[in-house]
Amino acid sequence: MATKTTGEELSVDEVLTELAALEDPKTRAVNEKHGDDHGVKLAEIRALAKRLKTQHELAVELWATKNTAARLVAILICRPKAFDYEELDAMLREARIPKVHDWLVNYVVKKSKHVEPLRETWFADTDPVVASAGWALTSARVTKQPEGIDLAGLLDTIEAEMKDAPDRLQWAMNENLAQIGIAHPDYRARALDIGERLEVLKDYPTPPNCTSPFAPIWINEMVRRQSK
Structure with a gap:
């Protein structure tokens, strides 16, 4: 059963389409110098997440895409306490992109039991x-x-x-x-x-x-x- 949310309801494909439209070559060039393979400004990722609010099921689906910008959105809209030990361990081991790794540790793992x-x-x-x-x-x-x-x-x-x-x-x-x-x-x-x-x-x-x-x-x- 889907969790009710007061945020905007978008599908995974709609989120990916929106993120693709926000891609900026200059932003990507700067991010790639730090090992981050996306071209969406972090302020725009945060703005999208603010519209979506907490949607844990969508977050799980976005994480599964392996798209870096989508994973950053997922981190911001998930419920940290909903993940079990095995899920968080697997997610961290997949998180090779520095910004994803950093946000996952600070915004999700630190809030986990x-x-x-x-x-x-x-x-x-x-x-x-x-x-x-x-x-x-x-x-x-x-x-x-x-x-x-x-x-x-x-x-x-x-x-x-x-x-x-x-x-x-x-x-x-x-x-x-x-x-x-x-x-x-x-x-x-x-x-x-x-x-x-x-x-x-x-x-x-x-x-x-x-x-x-x-x-x-x-x-x-x-x-x-x-x-x-």
């Missing part, structure tokens, strides 16, 4: 893209619920492995390093030292008025803001 067992499973996975999701969820634990998290052990792993980790896993490890340094004063000096020695993302191009992802700069800037 299965978040902790998924975090533990993904963190230990040998696939670096899957592992990066585990590290991202661990960063959330580091900042919001650090009880039971071995912060010293995380720093040991980061110190040993981050320098040579694949890009997406490296980025997630670096975020973890920064969040430990920001949220836990007892570990801040070590986090800063690891960041300075490894120099990961030290030369990352950072737009004006944005904070560098280089962990020592990131840590010091956030701590400075918190002390105001």
Whole structure:
């Protein structure tokens, strides 16, 4: 039985047709530089999702198309708590496109009752893209619920492995390093030292008025803001 919704009712084909009409070559060119294979502006994806509102069955069908823009819409209109562990695990392992991966973790998995067992499973996975999701969820634990998290052990792993980790896993490890340094004063000096020695993302191009992802700069800037 279809779930009633106050949103606009469109079929999968109608959504795909609308997304195709929103394709912009310049947007695609920019997105492809970041590994995202679609040309629809994120603001337009959000606007479409806002019209549709929550439609979980449609979200499942859109995800099954494997179309990146459609999957982004699906993430925004699904009911995160309606997915079971196996569904979320399979979805994450399919989500090789960076923006889909990021939105799935932040907008769906973090709202799921299965978040902790998924975090533990993904963190230990040998696939670096899957592992990066585990590290991202661990960063959330580091900042919001650090009880039971071995912060010293995380720093040991980061110190040993981050320098040579694949890009997406490296980025997630670096975020973890920064969040430990920001949220836990007892570990801040070590986090800063690891960041300075490894120099990961030290030369990352950072737009004006944005904070560098280089962990020592990131840590010091956030701590400075918190002390105001």
